[in-house]
Amino acid sequence: MAEHTDTTQTQKMYKQVAVLHKDQHRDLYLDRSQGFDFAREVSAVILTVGEFRRAAVEYPIVFTDPSESQPSIPMALLGLKNDQNLFLDAEAAWDALYVPAYIRRYPFVLVNSSGPGAETVTFTLGIDDSFVGVNREQRGERLFQEDGEQTPFLQEQVKFVQKFQQDHDRSRGFCQELQQLDLFEPMRLNVDIPDRKPLVLSGFSGIKRERLKELEPDALATLMKSGALELIYAHLLSLNNVHKMIQRLTA
Numbered sequence: 001m002a003e004h005t006d007t008t009q010t011q012k013m014y015k016q017v018a019v020l021h022k023d024q025h026r027d028l029y030l031d032r033s034q035g036f037d038f039a040r041e042v043s044a045v046i047l048t049v050g051e052f053r054r055a056a057v058e059y060p061i062v063f064t065d066p067s068e069s070q071p072s073i074p075m076a077l078l079g080l081k082n083d084q085n086l087f088l089d090a091e092a093a094w095d096a097l098y099v100p101a102y103i104r105r106y107p108f109v110l111v112n113s114s115g116p117g118a119e120t121v122t123f124t125l126g127i128d129d130s131f132v133g134v135n136r137e138q139r140g141e142r143l144f145q146e147d148g149e150q151t152p153f154l155q156e157q158v159k160f161v162q163k164f165q166q167d168h169d170r171s172r173g174f175c176q177e178l179q180q181l182d183l184f185e186p187m188r189l190n191v192d193i194p195d196r197k198p199l200v201l202s203g204f205s206g207i208k209r210e211r212l213k214e215l216e217p218d219a220l221a222t223l224m225k226s227g228a229l230e231l232i233y234a235h236l237l238s239l240n241n242v243h244k245m246i247q248r249l250t251a
Contacts, residue, residue, distance in 0.1 A: 013038055013039055013042055014107075016130040017109060017111060017126045017127065017128055018126070018127060018128075018129045018198060019111055019126050020124075020127050022148035022149075022150075023195075025127075026146075028038070028134065028142075028144065029134075029137070029139055029141060029142050029143065030133055030134060030135075030141050031126075031133040031141075033089055034133060035092030036088055036093070036094050036103065037092035037094050037132075038106060038132075039088065039103055039106070042079075042103075043079035043085060043099075044075045044077050044079070045075065045102040045103060046102045046168065047059075047074040047076040048074070048168055049167065049171045049174050049231055050170070051098075052074070052231050054098045054194060055076050055100060055238070056234040056241075057098070057238075058087075058096045058098055058241060060238050060241045060242050061076055061206040061234065061238040062074075062075050062187060062235075063075065063235075064113050064205065065184075065203070066073075069177060071172055071175050072177045072178070073172060074124045075242065076100050077241075080199050080242075086245055086248040099166050102164070104142070105157075105160055105161050106127060106128065107127050107133070108157050108158075109125075109127070109161065110126070110161055110162070111123065111124050111126040111128050125157075125158055125161060141153040171198065174231065177228055178207070178232070181211075182217060183211055183212060184205040184206070184208070186205055187201075187206040188201070189202075189239075189242060191242060193246055194250060206239070207232050207236060208223060209236070212232065
């Protein structure tokens with residue numbers, strides 16, 4: 001019997017997010033020297049369209065299943081089973097040339113601080129307090145200066161997280177464009193591993209190749225001009241990386 005892997009059930013990295021405040025966190029430091037062990041049980045992460053060209057070389061790119069209330073979002077597969085990351089070595093170093101931005105922004109994240117019924121969404125910078133690198137023992141980079149102003153290090157983190165959010169919004173627009181053209185279909189990948197039980201990867205979507213071929217010339221031209229067509233082919237080619245992941249698993 002095949003072992004079932006559902007990418008919609010990937011474990012979240014963020015466990016205890018607190019909104020950063022200059023008074024409460026003035027003496028806070030961040031030490032990232034211990035590597036990426038926080039992502040050891042993360043089998044898939046959100047990917048933005050700006051990362052497709054680099055990520056497609058190493059990771060299979062898939063999409064979450066679309067619905068009427070929740071559009072698809074791109075994901076990079078990191079493992080062939082739940083709670084499995086094949087891109088970390090024993091010393092918690094990332095074993096790939098490109099590290100997804102979702103991983104690099106940790107432990108920071110934007111928190112929706114809008115009140116109930118707010119017309120516009122307001123985001124505030126948060127941090128995962130559970131991360132082992134968050135400390136008050138002056139290890140690593142300080143977040144706030146003595147006067148409460150952000151340090152240059154924290155300012156750079158804010159810019160990075162904001163850029164990630166902007167790229168994530170662009171990714172949603174890209175997926176909505178594909179959904180309107182009925183280009184998504186549920187995917188099911190059968191993975192045969194030597195001397196082990198076969199795996200079935202499911203719970204995500206991919207591009208319908210046949211539907212793509214049937215698009216009208218005007219629709220194809222629109223996808224080409226927007227850059228969406230290049231991203232579609234990056235996704236399709238990236239699925240070949242499943243074989244590389246099998247090699248990682250067997251090694």
